[in-house]
Amino acid sequence: MTKKEKQTKEQAILLAAEQEFMTKGYDGARTTSIAEAAGVTHAMLHYYFRTKEQLFERILNEKMALMASSFMAVLGDPNLPLLKRIEQGIVNHFDCLMRNPELPRFIINEVIAHPERQKIMRENILNLTGPLFAQLQNDLDSAAKRGEVEHMDVRMLMLDLLSLNVLPFLAYPVIDNIFSDLTGDRRAFFEARKAESVETIMRRLKKPQTI
Amino acid sequence: MTKKEKQTKEQAILLAAEQEFMTKGYDGARTTSIAEAAGVTHAMLHYYFRTKEQLFERILNEKMALMASSFMAVLGDPNLPLLKRIEQGIVNHFDCLMRNPELPRFIINEVIAHPERQKIMRENILNLTGPLFAQLQNDLDSAAKRGEVEHMDVRMLMLDLLSLNVLPFLAYPVIDNIFSDLTGDRRAFFEARKAESVETIMRRLKKPQTI
DNA sequence: ATTTGCATTAACAATTTTGTTAGATAAATT
DNA sequence: AATTTATCTAACAAAATTGTTAATGCAAAT
Numbered sequence: 044m045t046k047k048e049k050q051t052k053e054q055a056i057l058l059a060a061e062q063e064f065m066t067k068g069y070d071g072a073r074t075t076s077i078a079e080a081a082g083v084t085h086a087m088l089h090y091y092f093r094t095k096e097q098l099f100e101r102i103l104n105e106k107m108a109l110m111a112s113s114f115m116a117v118l119g120d121p122n123l124p125l126l127k128r129i130e131q132g133i134v135n136h137f138d139c140l141m142r143n144p145e146l147p148r149f150i151i152n153e154v155i156a157h158p159e160r161q162k163i164m165r166e167n168i169l170n171l172t173g174p175l176f177a178q179l180q181n182d183l184d185s186a187a188k189r190g191e192v193e194h195m196d197v198r199m200l201m202l203d204l205l206s207l208n209v210l211p212f213l214a215y216p217v218i219d220n221i222f223s224d225l226t227g228d229r230r231a232f233f234e235a236r237k238a239e240s241v242e243t244i245m246r247r248l249k250k251p252q253t254i
Numbered sequence: 255m256t257k258k259e260k261q262t263k264e265q266a267i268l269l270a271a272e273q274e275f276m277t278k279g280y281d282g283a284r285t286t287s288i289a290e291a292a293g294v295t296h297a298m299l300h301y302y303f304r305t306k307e308q309l310f311e312r313i314l315n316e317k318m319a320l321m322a323s324s325f326m327a328v329l330g331d332p333n334l335p336l337l338k339r340i341e342q343g344i345v346n347h348f349d350c351l352m353r354n355p356e357l358p359r360f361i362i363n364e365v366i367a368h369p370e371r372q373k374i375m376r377e378n379i380l381n382l383t384g385p386l387f388a389q390l391q392n393d394l395d396s397a398a399k400r401g402e403v404e405h406m407d408v409r410m411l412m413l414d415l416l417s418l419n420v421l422p423f424l425a426y427p428v429i430d431n432i433f434s435d436l437t438g439d440r441r442a443f444f445e446a447r448k449a450e451s452v453e454t455i456m457r458r459l460k461k462p463q464t465i
Numbered sequence: 466a467t468t469t470g471c472a473t474t475a476a477c478a479a480t481t482t483t484g485t486t487a488g489a490t491a492a493a494t495t
Numbered sequence: 496a497a498t499t500t501a502t503c504t505a506a507c508a509a510a511a512t513t514g515t516t517a518a519t520g521c522a523a524a525t
Binding site: 067068070071114147148150151152154155156158161164165168169172196198199201202203205206207209210211213214216217218219220221222225235236239242243246247249251 | 278279281282325358359361362363365366367369372375376379380383407409410412413414416417418420421422424425427428429430431432433436446447450453454457458460462
């Protein structure tokens with residue numbers, strides 16, 4: 044067997060593991076199912092990755108990086124005017140979620156199941172985004188002083204935004220049961236939600252015009 | 255052993271099961287841990303509930319009912335003026351979540367893990383809330399015609415509201431890592447989020463005053 | 466060509482986890 | 496009191512699940 048074919052097998056395991064872990068979580072995933080889906084004996088899985096735990100860490104790290112990049116996306120282009128920038132951030136972030144709809148649920152569940160992983164996450168995300176959030180807070184304050192927007196804590200704004208963007212993905216199967224007619228066309232539903240996120244955040248930020 | 259003591263044992267198992275299932279989910283829960291936490295032999299667990307699956311169903315049904323009642327809470331008192339009513343709905347719903355912070359995650363995860371349970375949920379929730387949502391849509395339309403609020407699809411409004419209210423609970427451990435200073439005082443954090451939900455939804459609904 | 470080292474397999478093993486059962490004990494019913 | 500029924504325990508059992516290992520094959524390096 045050539046080197047290329049070896050890499051293919053290892054890759055196949057990683058791919059199958061990603062699928063299994065993302066949909067069933069660590070506890071629900073079975074190493075035998077992963078091996079079977081990858082088309083290899085389950086001994087191979089242990090040969091390449093030692094333990095279920097270590098294989099999982101590979102996937103988790105990958106997804107943590109994705110999570111971090113989604114937090115970067117939300118910040119938008121700092122050269123744009125503030126409101127345009129935030130609108131762009133919302134759209135970027137939402138599009139990122141459309142490409143990775145099960146990402147939030149996976150991260151949340153696994154961080155809660157193993158709180159010791161919170162440290163990894165803090166390092167992965169906070170260090171990258173912390174200074175950028177601070178920068179955005181400055182820009183917000185300036186715009187507020189000029190009367191362009193309401194004065195707001197950037198963290199509260201981010202939470203509003205993340206809530207509106209993330210929950211439809213997190214709770215899709217539940218929403219689908221309650222508002223089935225609304226979600227029938229999945230693509231259209233998410234496009235509508237994206238627009239609604241923008242609208243709601245813009246209204247949260249814009250100063251009401253007084254007479 | 256008297257009847258009362260028997261009920262106590264059965265109750266102890268249910269209580270321990272609730273704790274275990276809510277925090278670890280079906281896959282992560284162990285019947286032996288439940289029995290141990292309840293202070294009984296694990297044979298007793300099988301004696302009273304036959305299987306892990308059946309014990310789980312008991313807990314799930316209980317939580318589905320709670321979920322349904324939280325959806326009722328969100329609708330508020332129909333006799334209040336529309337905006338007051340919606341504000342009250344948000345606060346009711348949020349308070350309900352404060353008393354049951356892990357409810358949304360539990361329901362979402364278990365419904366996704368076993369899609370056949372979606373039917374149970376539909377019956378539990380949609381039948382109760384469906385007509386009431388339709389009623390609220392009427393009230394919204396009337397108020398919009400009178401120019402008091404923006405015209406909105408009630409389902410989109412509900413999703414905005416549920417998103418803002420639910421996500422802080424769903425993602426608390428993650429948020430806690432990113433905005434640790436904000437969440438340090440857990441109670442204060444949630445009170446602030448409650449107010450923010452109200453503020454954001456009110457701004458989403460109110461017509462901007464034109465000159 | 467021989468050696469070296471990685472890749473692979475099949476069989477095995479340990480542990481965990483759920484579930485059962487037969488028999489003992491207590492409670493309720495007659 | 497005798498009988499019946501429900502509760503309880505300890506031991507056992509089956510299955511699933513993760514992980515190991517010894518033997519084998521194969522490719523590349525020497």
